[in-house]
Amino acid sequence: MYWAIWVGIVILCLVLQTVYGNIVTICGIKPDFLLVIIIFFAFRRSTFESGIIGFIAGILQDSLSGDILGINAFTKLIMGLIASTIKKMYAENLISILLSIFVLTLVQSLLIFALQSIFVKSVVEISTMNRILLIALYNTVIGILVFPIFHNAKRGEE
Amino acid sequence: MTSFFWRHARTNVIVVLLSISILLMTTHTSLSIGYLKRGIMNTLLPFQLLGAQIKFSAQDFFSAIQELQSVREENRRLKEEKRQFSLERRQWQEALSENKRLKNLLNYQRRIPYETVAARVISYDPSNWANTIIIDKGEKDGIYRLAPVVTYQDGKEGLVGRVIGVENHSASVLLLHDQNSMIGAQILRSKDKGVIEGDNYRFCKLKFLPYDAEVVKNDIVVTSGDGGIFPKGLFIGYVVRVGLKDRGLFREVDILPFVKFSKLEDLLVIINKEIYKSTFKKEEKDYLTITTMNGKGNQ
Numbered sequence: 019m020y021w022a023i024w025v026g027i028v029i030l031c032l033v034l035q036t037v038y039g040n041i042v043t044i045c046g047i048k049p050d051f052l053l054v055i056i057i058f059f060a061f062r063r064s065t066f067e068s069g070i071i072g073f074i075a076g077i078l079q080d081s082l083s084g085d086i087l088g089i090n091a092f093t094k095l096i097m098g099l100i101a102s103t104i105k106k107m108y109a110e111n112l113i114s115i116l117l118s119i120f121v122l123t124l125v126q127s128l129l130i131f132a133l134q135s136i137f138v139k140s141v142v143e144i145s146t147m148n149r150i151l152l153i154a155l156y157n158t159v160i161g162i163l164v165f166p167i168f169h170n171a172k173r174g175e176e
Numbered sequence: 177m178t179s180f181f182w183r184h185a186r187t188n189v190i191v192v193l194l195s196i197s198i199l200l201m202t203t204h205t206s207l208s209i210g211y212l213k214r215g216i217m218n219t220l221l222p223f224q225l226l227g228a229q230i231k232f233s234a235q236d237f238f239s240a241i242q243e244l245q246s247v248r249e250e251n252r253r254l255k256e257e258k259r260q261f262s263l264e265r266r267q268w269q270e271a272l273s274e275n276k277r278l279k280n281l282l283n284y285q286r287r288i289p290y291e292t293v294a295a296r297v298i299s300y301d302p303s304n305w306a307n308t309i310i311i312d313k314g315e316k317d318g319i320y321r322l323a324p325v326v327t328y329q330d331g332k333e334g335l336v337g338r339v340i341g342v343e344n345h346s347a348s349v350l351l352l353h354d355q356n357s358m359i360g361a362q363i364l365r366s367k368d369k370g371v372i373e374g375d376n377y378r379f380c381k382l383k384f385l386p387y388d389a390e391v392v393k394n395d396i397v398v399t400s401g402d403g404g405i406f407p408k409g410l411f412i413g414y415v416v417r418v419g420l421k422d423r424g425l426f427r428e429v430d431i432l433p434f435v436k437f438s439k440l441e442d443l444l445v446i447i448n449k450e451i452y453k454s455t456f457k458k459e460e461k462d463y464l465t466i467t468t469m470n471g472k473g474n475q
Contacts, residue, residue, distance in 0.1 A: 029223050032220065032223070036227075037228050064186075065186075076197070077200075086201050088197040089197075089201055091196070091197040092201065095197060133201065137202070
């Protein structure tokens, strides 16, 4: 049941990102809801589970994206693992989560660009770096908005 | 080997998944990968359709609200425009009606063989027991006391009354149907003469008509010209009731004036220099007589 809820949340985020993407786009930048959700998940579940949910989210995203199939599955799996590892070092609070979201967004974007440059020879430009920073900021803002929901949900679970 | 795998099952699963991801990336252009992608896409399609449906419904809802606001705004604007148009239309109709009225009056003015001064009604008598009007032309415009006033109204010309008081730029007119108004008149058809007297209401009475006068209902009555104030032949009204012949020396006839006194607007004051001179002389003579008498009295 727990997994069903989380897969449901992942699908919901995916729908939000694909169907409502144009609504939440600011200056051509849309947030990565899935990454934010994976980080929240990773902060309360094991590394293994975080990796699994990252993979599922990524493979679903890849299926709906024109990007290379597996690129998001790979990066989100990695992000799940890293976030879950960070959790072991820092307690779950707003600052640690927001910092994780910001840093992991940067890492994920760089990883994607690295993989893209390997598989499709894309070139990373300075404007792309600015774009990555903005995505990281946007994701952090989304993290601020989402944090109370997950915080209350966790209290309910306890 | 198997026991090693199960001992590190979780790590191995992760490694497997990472390997699958890398495999997918390396073979992302292959046909079988395309099938896999399409399969996942088809699985997610219902969720996307549901999301899109919710989005469209929300968009429809908000656009309906926006539309309602714009419709409300448009409605307000149209109401204002309608009010403006109806106001302009009313002004236009008034101007048209005035133009028509003045054109008729001008034609009438050209037809009558007297010099006339066009005037407008400024005010009506506030009393129920007197029927006078004030016009916007006075002595400075050549108006004199006792000058006849006529008009052209609804396709009919008719006598309105006479000037009874003159100021520099205005004059009072005693209307035909006032009880103090007495005008020499005659039946147009038979030439039988009498005196028109007002009744303060709608009708006038043609009095002093000879007992054997030929008069029937709808006979037209005009001024007789007797007395020298009103020129002969000005239309007054038509007979609506003829008195019985059974007794007395005269017959009494009820006349309905052609002019509707409640709708008076534009008038013509007939200027007859001869009458003016004679009237002025008479008034001057009367004035001198009175002054002389008073002077004598004082002496």
